[in-house]
Amino acid sequence: MSAISDDIKNRILSLLPRYPRKQAVTLPALHLVHDEYRTVSNEHIVEIAQLLELHPSEVHDTMTFYEFFKHDDNKLGKTRLWVCRGLACHLRGAYELIEHCEGKLGVKCGETTSDGKITLEFAECIGACDGAPACLKDDRHVMNVSTERADQLIEELQR
Amino acid sequence: MSFESTLLARINKPNSAGLDGYSSDGGYNAFERALREKAPIDVITQVKDSGLRGRGGAGFPTGLKWTFLPKDHPGPIYLCINADESEPCTYNNRILMEKDPHQVLEGIMLACYAIKSECCYFYIRYEYGDAYRTLQAAIDECYAAGLLGKNIFNTGFNLDIYLHRGAGAYICGEETGLIESLEGKRAWPRIKPPFPAIEGAFRKPTIVNNVETMACVTQIMRRGIDWFKSLGVPPDPKNPRDAGSYGPKLYTIAGHVNEPKCVELPMGVTLRDLVEKHGGGVWKGRKAKTVNPGGLSMGFIDVNAPLKGEDGKTEYDIPLDFNGPGKVGCLGLGTAAITVVDDQTSMLDVLHNVCQFFSHESCGQCTPCREGTGWMLKITDRMRRGQGRQEDLDILVDVADRIGIMPGTTICGLSDGAGWPVKTAIRKFRKEFEDAVKTGKRSQYAKALQLAGAH
Ligand SMILES: Cc1cc2nc3c(=O)[nH]c(=O)nc-3n(C[C@H](O)[C@H](O)[C@H](O)COP(=O)(O)O)c2cc1C
Numbered sequence: 001m002s003a004i005s006d007d008i009k010n011r012i013l014s015l016l017p018r019y020p021r022k023q024a025v026t027l028p029a030l031h032l033v034h035d036e037y038r039t040v041s042n043e044h045i046v047e048i049a050q051l052l053e054l055h056p057s058e059v060h061d062t063m064t065f066y067e068f069f070k071h072d073d074n075k076l077g078k079t080r081l082w083v084c085r086g087l088a089c090h091l092r093g094a095y096e097l098i099e100h101c102e103g104k105l106g107v108k109c110g111e112t113t114s115d116g117k118i119t120l121e122f123a124e125c126i127g128a129c130d131g132a133p134a135c136l137k138d139d140r141h142v143m144n145v146s147t148e149r150a151d152q153l154i155e156e157l158q159r
Numbered sequence: 160m161s162f163e164s165t166l167l168a169r170i171n172k173p174n175s176a177g178l179d180g181y182s183s184d185g186g187y188n189a190f191e192r193a194l195r196e197k198a199p200i201d202v203i204t205q206v207k208d209s210g211l212r213g214r215g216g217a218g219f220p221t222g223l224k225w226t227f228l229p230k231d232h233p234g235p236i237y238l239c240i241n242a243d244e245s246e247p248c249t250y251n252n253r254i255l256m257e258k259d260p261h262q263v264l265e266g267i268m269l270a271c272y273a274i275k276s277e278c279c280y281f282y283i284r285y286e287y288g289d290a291y292r293t294l295q296a297a298i299d300e301c302y303a304a305g306l307l308g309k310n311i312f313n314t315g316f317n318l319d320i321y322l323h324r325g326a327g328a329y330i331c332g333e334e335t336g337l338i339e340s341l342e343g344k345r346a347w348p349r350i351k352p353p354f355p356a357i358e359g360a361f362r363k364p365t366i367v368n369n370v371e372t373m374a375c376v377t378q379i380m381r382r383g384i385d386w387f388k389s390l391g392v393p394p395d396p397k398n399p400r401d402a403g404s405y406g407p408k409l410y411t412i413a414g415h416v417n418e419p420k421c422v423e424l425p426m427g428v429t430l431r432d433l434v435e436k437h438g439g440g441v442w443k444g445r446k447a448k449t450v451n452p453g454g455l456s457m458g459f460i461d462v463n464a465p466l467k468g469e470d471g472k473t474e475y476d477i478p479l480d481f482n483g484p485g486k487v488g489c490l491g492l493g494t495a496a497i498t499v500v501d502d503q504t505s506m507l508d509v510l511h512n513v514c515q516f517f518s519h520e521s522c523g524q525c526t527p528c529r530e531g532t533g534w535m536l537k538i539t540d541r542m543r544r545g546q547g548r549q550e551d552l553d554i555l556v557d558v559a560d561r562i563g564i565m566p567g568t569t570i571c572g573l574s575d576g577a578g579w580p581v582k583t584a585i586r587k588f589r590k591e592f593e594d595a596v597k598t599g600k601r602s603q604y605a606k607a608l609q610l611a612g613a614h
């Protein structure tokens with residue numbers, strides 16, 4: 001049985017006509033797989049490589065460069081919550097916010113809560129400095145995150 | 160004189176991102192007119208003669224860059240839009256993409272017509288999910304309305320725009336890093352030359368332009384050269400190499416201000432006016448100590464340092480045009496994103512934060528950058544733990560002076576950007592750093608925030 005579903009495979013293949021080279025679909029394919037399976041396993045890498053006519057090491061090389069994709073058994077939780085630590089956020093309480101979230105969730109940045117609900121991360125400037133300190137809920141900005149707002153947000157995500 | 164905004168004119172309208180509203184405000188007329196009435200070279204000439212300089216950081220004249228493409232090339236020629244916007248404390252591209260995506264798309268259409276490209280890759284950082292979805296919806300509307308696709312307006316011109324999402328790496332904003340990332344490889348910037356105009360994406364001639372640059376192209380083709388040149392700052396007559404700083408500019412204000420926001424103003428507003436008038440002043444009734452004038456890579460100004468030859472003025476009074484920040488030792492205008500730091504904040508904590516960023520984001524392929532950013536972080540970290548040595552200050556400046564494309568030791572400008580904040584901070588606030596070393600006071604933040612590996 002293949003690790004990537006036919007649906008995801010078809011979505012990957014549908015992107016090929018956009019680019020003159022198949023390798024250009026590497027990042028889009030990694031995103032599709034990562035979103036769906038919450039990790040990119042070795043089996044996923046091999047199958048992406050087959051679809052794009054690459055060597056698995058090429059996919060692996062690109063994937064690890066970004067330090068964005070979780071690998072093998074290190075799975076993303078249901079929601080990935082990024083707390084910005086960029087300068088504009090730091091000046092408005094980001095380090096305190098990171099510590100607060102780590103305490104509240106009982107995990108360090110990069111880790112997932114044991115119920116699998118939330119993966120906490122720190123981020124470099126996420127381009128939401130007008131709402132500093134800011135967070136990213138998967139790929140959506142949450143602005144002006146006080147510790148109370150963070151508690152609320154976390155409670156919503158734990159439901 | 161009151162200034163009427165153009166780039167941001169539509170952002171507060173209801174459904175400002177939709178095609179209907181954009182069209183009823185005259186949207187896509189400039190594109191249609193160009194396609195029907197102008198030759199590609201006329202568009203290039205108009206953009207060139209407007210004096211538009213790229214808004215992505217380097218300020219390279221846009222029309223001139225377009226003329227570097229090989230003549231009579233059989234194609235394909237690509238346009239890559241740089242929406243990586245990861246320069247810390249910068250968010251003006253985000254506002255344009257979220258609130259008025261069609262203004263950006265029209266600029267892309269005009270640019271592609273001008274450079275004879277039928278394919279645009281729009282590289283957008285992953286963190287901009289809302290902008291990504293807004294843009295995709297706008298692009299879908301354009302295909303449905305016949306503004307994209309084959310044989311647009313029956314003129315035989317074809318154009319596709321594809322969004323391509325990044326994966327959280329600053330280096331993908333460097334134009335050749337962007338191209339490598341687009342091609343599906345690690346985002347290692349290429350050695351130049353060849354420049355992308357000769358050999359870019361997929362080894363074909365490629366133009367890389369910023370999002371705001373495209374919005375300016377739309378307005379230049381709509382309102383004309385005279386309008387564009389009526390705003391901003393003409394070339395410095397004493398500097399034959401200055402191309403001027405014309406047009407409106409989006410400035411973002413962040414950090415210790417009462418009202419962090421994005422404002423549009425004619426190029427050349429002073430830092431002081433941006434903070435005090437447009438940003439609502441420094442928060443909590445405090446005073447500003449330093450301002451970063453254009454994204455962290457540009458370095459720092461000292462609000463209280465007198466400006467040479469300008470009575471009563473300080474570095475706070477520099478104009479934010481392409482030349483202003485350079486006059487006080489900063490790298491340049493950068494992204495025109497300003498971050499204000501109040502007088503209660505430790506420069507050492509600020510500098511540590513900056514070093515943390517560059518060490519994390521160095522792509523690692525050049526030794527001086529990989530090692531230099533790593534050591535600058537280790538040294539500032541040691542200093543904020545109260546274990547700094549006086550010689551650390553000279554070591555930091557020495558490292559900062561040596562890394563970069565300007566000293567000639569590295570492939571891309573990330574390392575210049577890593578050095579500039581370090582050397583400007585230490586040169587301008589030396590006494591504060593010396594005192595910090597002397598007293599050995601531990602920063603309140605000197606705990607175990609994890610050090611991440613390099614990309
Ligand atoms: C490390 C680094 C990061 C950069 N990041 C960006 C970016 O996020 N967006 C951008 O438009 N330009 C960025 N640039 C500048 C680009 O290399 C390039 O000059 C620019 O996209 C050209 O567009 P323009 O001429 O329209 O300004 C960066 C440069 C460097 C060295």
Ligand code: SF4
Nearest residue numbers: 522524525528569571
């Ligand atoms: S200067 Fe730094 S970021 Fe740029 S290519 Fe070299 S190592 Fe990579």
Ligand code: FES
Nearest residue numbers: 084086089128129
């Ligand atoms: S510094 Fe946090 S969003 Fe920019």
